[in-house]
Each structure stands twice: as structure tokens, then as C-alpha cells.
Amino acid sequence: MSLIVQKYGGTSVGSIERIKNVAQRIAKWSRAGHQLVIVPSAMSGETNRLIGLAKDIQPVPDPRELDVVAATGEQVTIGLLAMALMQLGLKAKSYTGHQVRVLTDSAFTKARIIDIEERRIRADLQAGTIVLVAGFQGQDELGNITTLGRGGSDTSAVALAAALRADECLIYTDVDGVYTTDPRIVPEARRLTSITFEEMLELASLGSKVLQIRSVEFAGKYRVRLRVLSSLSDVDQPLAIEANSGTLITYEEDTKMEQAVISGIAFSRDEAKITLTRVPDRPGIAYQILGPIAEANLDVDMIIQNTSVDGTTDFSFTVHRNEYAKAMDVLDTKVKDHVGAQSLVGDPKICKVSVVGIGMRSHVGIASLTFRTLSEEGINIQMISTSEIKISVVVEDKYMELAVRALHKAFALEQAIA
Amino acid sequence: MSLIVQKYGGTSVGSIERIKNVAQRIAKWSRAGHQLVIVPSAMSGETNRLIGLAKDIQPVPDPRELDVVAATGEQVTIGLLAMALMQLGLKAKSYTGHQVRVLTDSAFTKARIIDIEERRIRADLQAGTIVLVAGFQGQDELGNITTLGRGGSDTSAVALAAALRADECLIYTDVDGVYTTDPRIVPEARRLTSITFEEMLELASLGSKVLQIRSVEFAGKYRVRLRVLSSLSDVDQPLAIEANSGTLITYEEDTKMEQAVISGIAFSRDEAKITLTRVPDRPGIAYQILGPIAEANLDVDMIIQNTSVDGTTDFSFTVHRNEYAKAMDVLDTKVKDHVGAQSLVGDPKICKVSVVGIGMRSHVGIASLTFRTLSEEGINIQMISTSEIKISVVVEDKYMELAVRALHKAFALEQAIA
Numbered sequence: 001m002s003l004i005v006q007k008y009g010g011t012s013v014g015s016i017e018r019i020k021n022v023a024q025r026i027a028k029w030s031r032a033g034h035q036l037v038i039v040p041s042a043m044s045g046e047t048n049r050l051i052g053l054a055k056d057i058q059p060v061p062d063p064r065e066l067d068v069v070a071a072t073g074e075q076v077t078i079g080l081l082a083m084a085l086m087q088l089g090l091k092a093k094s095y096t097g098h099q100v101r102v103l104t105d106s107a108f109t110k111a112r113i114i115d116i117e118e119r120r121i122r123a124d125l126q127a128g129t130i131v132l133v134a135g136f137q138g139q140d141e142l143g144n145i146t147t148l149g150r151g152g153s154d155t156s157a158v159a160l161a162a163a164l165r166a167d168e169c170l171i172y173t174d175v176d177g178v179y180t181t182d183p184r185i186v187p188e189a190r191r192l193t194s195i196t197f198e199e200m201l202e203l204a205s206l207g208s209k210v211l212q213i214r215s216v217e218f219a220g221k222y223r224v225r226l227r228v229l230s231s232l233s234d235v236d237q238p239l240a241i242e243a244n245s246g247t248l249i250t251y252e253e254d255t256k257m258e259q260a261v262i263s264g265i266a267f268s269r270d271e272a273k274i275t276l277t278r279v280p281d282r283p284g285i286a287y288q289i290l291g292p293i294a295e296a297n298l299d300v301d302m303i304i305q306n307t308s309v310d311g312t313t314d315f316s317f318t319v320h321r322n323e324y325a326k327a328m329d330v331l332d333t334k335v336k337d338h339v340g341a342q343s344l345v346g347d348p349k350i351c352k353v354s355v356v357g358i359g360m361r362s363h364v365g366i367a368s369l370t371f372r373t374l375s376e377e378g379i380n381i382q383m384i385s386t387s388e389i390k391i392s393v394v395v396e397d398k399y400m401e402l403a404v405r406a407l408h409k410a411f412a413l414e415q416a417i418a
Numbered sequence: 419m420s421l422i423v424q425k426y427g428g429t430s431v432g433s434i435e436r437i438k439n440v441a442q443r444i445a446k447w448s449r450a451g452h453q454l455v456i457v458p459s460a461m462s463g464e465t466n467r468l469i470g471l472a473k474d475i476q477p478v479p480d481p482r483e484l485d486v487v488a489a490t491g492e493q494v495t496i497g498l499l500a501m502a503l504m505q506l507g508l509k510a511k512s513y514t515g516h517q518v519r520v521l522t523d524s525a526f527t528k529a530r531i532i533d534i535e536e537r538r539i540r541a542d543l544q545a546g547t548i549v550l551v552a553g554f555q556g557q558d559e560l561g562n563i564t565t566l567g568r569g570g571s572d573t574s575a576v577a578l579a580a581a582l583r584a585d586e587c588l589i590y591t592d593v594d595g596v597y598t599t600d601p602r603i604v605p606e607a608r609r610l611t612s613i614t615f616e617e618m619l620e621l622a623s624l625g626s627k628v629l630q631i632r633s634v635e636f637a638g639k640y641r642v643r644l645r646v647l648s649s650l651s652d653v654d655q656p657l658a659i660e661a662n663s664g665t666l667i668t669y670e671e672d673t674k675m676e677q678a679v680i681s682g683i684a685f686s687r688d689e690a691k692i693t694l695t696r697v698p699d700r701p702g703i704a705y706q707i708l709g710p711i712a713e714a715n716l717d718v719d720m721i722i723q724n725t726s727v728d729g730t731t732d733f734s735f736t737v738h739r740n741e742y743a744k745a746m747d748v749l750d751t752k753v754k755d756h757v758g759a760q761s762l763v764g765d766p767k768i769c770k771v772s773v774v775g776i777g778m779r780s781h782v783g784i785a786s787l788t789f790r791t792l793s794e795e796g797i798n799i800q801m802i803s804t805s806e807i808k809i810s811v812v813v814e815d816k817y818m819e820l821a822v823r824a825l826h827k828a829f830a831l832e833q834a835i836a
Contacts, residue, residue, distance in 0.1 A: 016474045050494065056434045058501035065504075068512050069497035072490035076468065079487035083476035086483075094486050098516060099561050143517050 002167035003035040003125065007135065007157035010044035011174040012231035013077050019043075023084035024235050025172075026130060030090055032239050035125040037164065039135040039157040040081050042073025047136075063108035067137075067147045070109075071097070074134035074153065082132050091129040095120065097137035097145070102156065104138035104146045110297075111138055111146035112214075113155065116163040133160060151212030158215040162222035169224050170246075171211060172231035177247035178203065178210055180413035181265040185401050188414035194248040195263055197226075202356040202390045203266045216249065223251055261366065262357035262411040265404050266390075269351045269397055271301065272324035273383065275316040276331065278342035281308035285339060289315055292334045298323045302352070302385045302392060312342075316383060318394065324348045350382060351400040354392040355407055367391055373410040379403055420585035421453040421543065425553065425575035428462035429592040430649035431495050437461075441502035442653050443590075444548060448508055450657050453543040455582065457553040457575040458499050460491025465554075481526035485555075485565045488527075489515070492552035492571065500550050509547040513538065515555035515563070520574065522556035522564045529556055529564035530632075531573065534581040551578060569630030576633040580640035587642050588664075589629060590649035595665035596621065596628055598831040599683040603819050606832035612666040613681055615644075620774040620808045621684045634667065641669055679777035679784065680829040683822050684808075687769045687815055689719065690742035691801065693734040694749065696760035699726035703757060707733055710752045716741045720770070720803045720810065730760075734801060736812065742766045768800060769818040772810040773825055785809055791828040797821055 006026065013019050022040070029036055041047075050069050054061040061069075078094035085092035097104075100120065104111035124131045135153025138146045148155050154171060161169035176191065178200065183189040195203075197220035204213040210228055219226040229246025279285055286305065293300060303317045319327045328346050336344045360366045370391050374381060379402065383394035395403055408414070424444065431437050440458070447454055459465075468487050472479040479487075496512035503510035515522075518538065522529035542549045553571025556564045566573050572589060579587035594609060596618065601607040613621070615638035622631040628646055637644040647664025697703055704723065711718060721735045737745045746764050754762045778784050788809050792799060797820065801812035813821055826832070 016471065019475060053434065053494070053498055054501060057437060057498050058505045061501050062504050065497040065500040065510075065512055067497075068500075068514070069494050072493050075490050075493075076471070076487050079483040079485075080471055080475050082483040082486075083472060083479050086480050087476045092483075094483055096486070096563070099563075145514070145517075 001033045001035065003037070003164060004029060005037045005039065005157050005161040005164070005166045005169045007039040007153055007169070007171045008041065008231055009153070009171075009173045010041040010046070012172055013040050013081065014044035016080075019077070019080050019084050021235055022172075022231065023081060023088055025231070026085060027088045027090060028235070028239055028242075030130055037121060037125070037131045037133060037160055037166070038081065039133050039153055039160060040074065040077040041135055041153040042077055046073040046076070064144060067108045067145050070147050071134070071137040071145050074136050078132040078134045085130055091127070092132060093124055093129050094132040094134070096134045097156075098139040098143070100133055102133075102138035102159070104140055104148070106140040106142070106144065106146065107297075108144075108146055110149040111140070113138060113148070113159045113218075116159055118163050121160075121164065148214075149212075151215070154212040154215035155218055158218045158222075158224050158226065161224045162218060167225065169219065169226050171215075171226065171228045173210065173228060174230070174232060175210060175228075176230035176233070176245065177228055178249075178264070180263065181267070181404055181408050185267075185404050186265075186408045186414075189408065190414055190416060192247050192263060194250055196358050197249055197251050198389055199263045199356055199358050200249045202354065202387070203264050219249065220251060225250065261359035261363050262355055262413065263359075264356050264413065265407045265411075266354045266356055267351060267400055267404050269400055270321045271318045271350055271352050271394070272321045272327075272346060272348035273316060273318045273350050273394060274324070274327060274331065274344070274346040275314055276336065276339070276341040276344055277314050278312040279315050280340050281311055281313045285313075286315070288339050289331070289335055290317070292330050293319075293327060296326060296330050298327050298330070302383065302394070304383055304385055315341075318350070318352065318383075321348050349397050350394050351397040352392055352394050353400065353403045353407065354390050355411065356390045358389050360389050360391075369410055370407065373406050374403060377402055377406050419451045419453065421455070421582060422447060423455045423457065423575050423579040423582070423584045423587045425457040425571055425587070425589045426459065426649055427571070427589075427591045428459040428464070430590055431458050431499065432462035434498075437495070437498050437502050438505075439653060440590075440649065441499060441506055443649070444503060445506045445508055446653070446657055448548055455539060455543070455549045455551060455578055455584070456499065457551050457571055457578060458492065458495040459553055459571040460495055464491040464494070482562060485526045485563050488565050489552070489555040489563050492554050496550040496552045503548055509545070510550060511542055511547050512550040512552070514552045516557040516561070518551055520551075520556035520577070522558055522566070524558040524560070524562065524564065526562075526564055528567040529558070531556060531566070531577045531636075534577055536581050539578075539582065566632075567630075569633070572630040572633035573636055576636045576640075576642050576644065579642045580636065585643065587637065587644050589633075589644065589646045591628065591646060592648070592650060593628060593646075594648035594651070594663065595646050596667075596682070598681065599822055599826050600685070603685075603822050604683075604826045604832075607826065608832055608834060610665050610681060612668055614776050615667055615669050616807055617681050617774055617776050618667045620772065620805070621682050637667065638669060643668065679781045680773055680775035680831065681777075682774050682831065683825045683829075684772045684774055685769060685818055685822050687818055688739045689736045689768055689770050689812070690739045690745075690764060690766035691734060691736045691768050691812060692742070692745055692749065692762070692764040693732055694754060694757070694759040694762055695732050696730040697733050698758050699729055699731045703731075704733070706757050707749070707753055708735070710748050711737075711745060714744060714748050716745050716748070720801065720812070722801055722803060733759075736768070736770065736801075739766050767815050768812050769815040770810055770812050771818065771821045771825065772808050773829070774808045776807050778807050778809075787828055788825065791824050792821060795820055795824050
């Protein structure tokens, strides 16, 4: 008997019929003797509907009140799914974030989980009850309702798995695993049977929208065995097959002796780049530039600063395209003159393409193959950033698909490992 | 400066435009310097939508989980209304039932309020913030989400007014007050400018659907000054006029020196009558009959037992028509033979018509005029029940409108008090 946490995405619970279907899937696990904690998202479209109502009233909704409204989507689903399980003759009980409770900080609309109480859940599991916990939501120290941001239910599930020391955390979604890249762009893209947390982090943060990045960080930190699998597969397939389907995300590098050098090509079109030119190069300059950006609650992705020439340096970074205007405004009014930059320039029409693979650590030549491939396609590289297991380039956004396809082919990702 | 609790019904907040309209109405009160606690219902149709989803999954939804689902409707409205108020430049903050907290018993779907904490609300009011509290919902001692049953937001508002010792509780609804009877049946029906709690209790319980009866009981018990008024009136009308519109429900009988003998004709079509015939008349028989009915959570309305003849008596009562089948089943399986009744007979095709008025106490002849009026219309009276301030009769349901019109005319209710 294992303790399993299962998360079901919005599409998986998007209608009454699908909720009943999910209940049957859960029943299969329950009847095999597993203890189950289920984290459903809101029914697909519901969170957008709620946020739409809010924006119709207040174009920039108050974050605290937006969370009050948005948190209702998951609350509806836990109740409905509990009923569906009871209808199948199972014991089930639902909890909202504040009932569990899931304690978060007070960063409304993008709160972070601090702690999860396990007392009630543990008692219910021991009584043979399937526990449903509303994803995406929590409560701060003052009792305010908070939400975790888009995809937050993934994080809820992983955090619950960590708190309960679950044997595995299954993320049921509408794709059947993690691919070498988006099959809509590269039809030859191949599903990975396993991938390391580090690779998944790079792939998730760079645009493979299978999992919320924070959930992967959480899973890595607390060593939660995480699996992404399809909620659309035949519910009657044997449990043993289902339990090994999808993509396993693991910290066990040694299980991947046959690992390919590169595991995938990630990309993100929702990026914008911003550069402050000729900034006097003195200690603390990065903080003086990015401090006000952080205070404005803007997330920064790539940051690049090259060696200074003549005592000045060009400082660049990328932000989400939706936050480009705000970031430019912050820099223009609070930073540019303060740090003595010559000019502030930005470009929202860029994209980022990344080559990711844990095998990169021990192989030379990955960077040169990447740059050569793009060069042969006539794609100009605007920025480069590397880590131990990835190489990211910023290019003009119209070249995104071309760059991804060319790199996927260059690294022979369509071929399974022998 | 007064402390005012205002409740807005589902129709009043049924769309984005109406929510904005309600916000303007609240702003008018706020700018006049009043402290305000606002209790909105769910957007009209929303509670039915949620219950519909639940029933699609579980024909008889689990009550605890149904409350989890149903409570979300009001949670959405408080958030949206708070945003609408902020959009008008006002300070506003919302609270769910568990955040306040509104402590109730654990009778899911029909919970009763035990206590309301006033600490947070009081602090916000003193800081000049308009407080929004989700109606219809609370939390039991164990932290489970509860709801108060249909119309429960009225009770939430009155309970808040009592806890905060508010100067007045305004129930904004889609009618402009309490009428002598339903104007759809009697076009000459007249709006009452004031009415006592006792009269309102009889009118509410008997089918004038303006206010949830429990809210009136609550208001009477805690001496909350209660006013029913229209949320559809011109939002730009002067506050002094709006504040005196509608119908005031008061415990101050002495303000009603000009009180008519009869204040209204109430009615209910959703009734069914049940009779156990020839029950041996011994102590405890009423309890033996109604105990199992109460255990089955069925509400009983009229109860009639006449003097026994030959040591047996006929015991009759009425229930809501929706609960008729269940009540008959309970009596048939658990009661009839146990108490030694000769037979069990029922009729779901009846209605109740009541003449209500506090002036009845000091006037003879009300009963005889009632019976004569029905007799002249050829309407047979099946059951009679009286209290100090009302006379109720059960008649065949097809006569309901005729009976109401005839009685309204007989007591000259279309004429205002001179």
C-alpha cells in the first residue's frame, strides 16, 4: 500500500462527465489499496471566467479580492469530485486551503507555500477516506485567502506529497508526458520516459508548459517522486500499466546511464529584452537596477552583464512580455538616471530558445553545434546565456519555430536511446 | 454617523452592471458618513447552477460537500463588490464566513448561526473601510463550511446587525417592501410603511417571500431595526428619501397607533396535509408521531389535533409539498402501526391562506368575517388553525387565488389608513 498524491488539471475535470471519469480512475487506485490525496484544479475555463468578471469591474483587480474570487474555482471542484467518489461507494472528504491548512506568505495572486498541516489529512487517510484538497490556494498568517498563481495546483500537489512523505506524486494532465520539444512545432518530437529535476526545471521555465516550475523546484528540494501522465488514457487499462506511463521526473541521475546528451529544446515567445547601456561599472550596480524591478513585483528571467569596457557596461535582462511596459517605466523613472546609464532600450519582439540536457556537463561541442545550426539557418543570436545543463539564445521572435526545428534535428532528438 | 448593515439579494448583484450600480448606492451611504457592513447574495442563478452541478454528479448530494460547493457563490460576489467599491475610490475589504468568523452549528445546508466575531469588522469600520461579508455561509466548530439554507443571506445580515449593534439593517431586494398580499394575485394590494415583527413572522412563514423567516426571528429577538426596500430605485435619489422607503419592520407596537386590524393576507401553495385517523388518545402520542418526522429532518407547519371521541383522535399536520412523499413513507413504516392508528391519509393538493394582523388581538369578528367570506365564495374549509394574530385555513389548492382576493376585499386592505 502506497500513499499517492494525484493532481488533475482543469481539462481533466472540465465537465460533469470528466469529473465522473476522474472519479473512476481514482476508484481504481483506491480499490488497489492505496491511500490517496487528490488535488483537482478548477474546471477548465472557470478561473478565466472569474478573472474576467473581476476585470470587468476593476481593470486592474485588487490582488487580495482577486484571490477571494479566483479561489472559488477549485473549491467547487473538490466538492463535486468528493460527491462523484461517494457515488461510486467510496469515502471521500474535501478541504479548502484554509481548512487543511495550507499556510502561505501574503503575496496575493502569486503566494508561496510555507507550511502544510497534515493532521486532518492523515487522520482521514487512516480511516480509509480519500482526501480532496483544493489546489492553487492557501491562507496567510492573517487568515487572508491567497492563490499561488497560474498552474499553482501542481505546486499544491507536490507540497502535499512532500508534507505527507507520499510515495509518488502523479500529475494527470491532457498530455501524456514531457517531450523533447513541442510536437506542434516538431512533429518528430519524442516522449521522454524519464528526465531529471534539473532538466525539467530548465524545460519548464523555458516554456514547456507541462508543469508549473515551482512545483518542480519543490519536488526536487523535497525529493518527491513526480510523474506526469495523461488523464485521457483508457480508464480501464490495468493499474500497473498506468502507474508506469507518462514521464517520471526523478533525482536519481544514476538511473539514466543511457541518457542522451540533450533531452529537449525549450522555447518561450512571451519574452521581452531590456538593456541599460553604458552603466558605470561599480559594486552594487546590478542590485540598483534590479531592486526596483523586484519591488514592482516583476519577474526577471535572463540577466546578462558583460565585462566592462572604459569603466562602463551594458546591462541586459528579459522579462515576460506582459510586464515589458511596466518594467520600462520603472527603469525610466527610478533607475536610468539614478545609476547614470547612457540610454534605456528595449525590444518586445524576441523569443528565447534553449537546448537542455544533463549530459551537456560532460560533453564539449554542444554550444558550438547550437551556434553553427542557427548560423546555417541565417538566424542572428542577440543574447546568449548558459548554465551547466542548458544553452539559451535570444533571437528575433519570427525565427522561433525555425530555430526549434533546426536544433531538434541537429541533436537527433527524434531518435530514442538505443 | 450610523452603523448600517445592508443586504443585497441575488437579482441586485445579478450582473456586472448591477454590481456597479450597487457599489454606487453604497458609495452614497458611505459619503454621507455612515459605517457600512454589506452582505451580498450570490449572483442570481449562481446558487442554482452550483446545486445543479452537484445533482448532476450525485442525485442526493452529500450535504457537507454541497455546502463546500454552494458557498462559493457568495464568495465571488464579495470579491467583485469590493473591487467595484475600490474602483469608486472607496476603501473596502471582503470576508468569507470562516474569515469573520460566522460560527454555526453543523447542520449542513440548513445551519444556524451561533456566534459572530466582531473584532476584524470593528477594526476595519473604525479605519473607514467598507466591510463585505459573504452571506449564506459560516463555519462550524470543526472548521467545516456550512450554509444557512435558502435566503440565508437575510439571516447573515440580521445576525451581523445584532452582533455589531447596528442602527439599522437594510434588506435591499427586487420588491419595494411588504404588501398586504401578493400584487400578482390582487392588483389592489398596498405596500405597508411599517409592520411589527410578529406580523412579519406570520406573513413570511406563510409565503410572502420577501424575507427569510429566520432573519425576522433573529431581528425580533435581538431588536434589530429592519427595513425592506428596493435596490432597483433610482440610485441618485436623495439619501433621506431612500432611507425612509420600503417597509420598516419594528418591535415598537406603539408607533402603530393607526394600525389597521388586519395587515395582510398570506398564502402558500406548497403544502400537503397528512392525517392519522383514530389514534388512541394517550399522553405522548404527538411526540410518537412527530418524533420520527423530525428525525427524518422534515419540517412540519400546521399541527391540528381535536378533542378525542371514544378514546381516539384524528391527528393532522401539514408539510412542504416536496417532503410529502417522504413524510408519508416515514409514517407508514415507522409510526402508523406503532401508535395504533386506523389509517393514514394524505392530500398534496391543498393550500393555506392566512389572515394576519396584530390588531386582531383586540377585535372580535375577524374569524367570523373570514369564514363568512370563504363560505360566500363556495370554498370549503378543510382545516383551521389560529394564533393571537392570525387565522389560517387549509382549502383545496385550486381556490387559492379566489380566497386571497375575496379576503383582501372583505378586510378593505386596498385602503390606506386615514
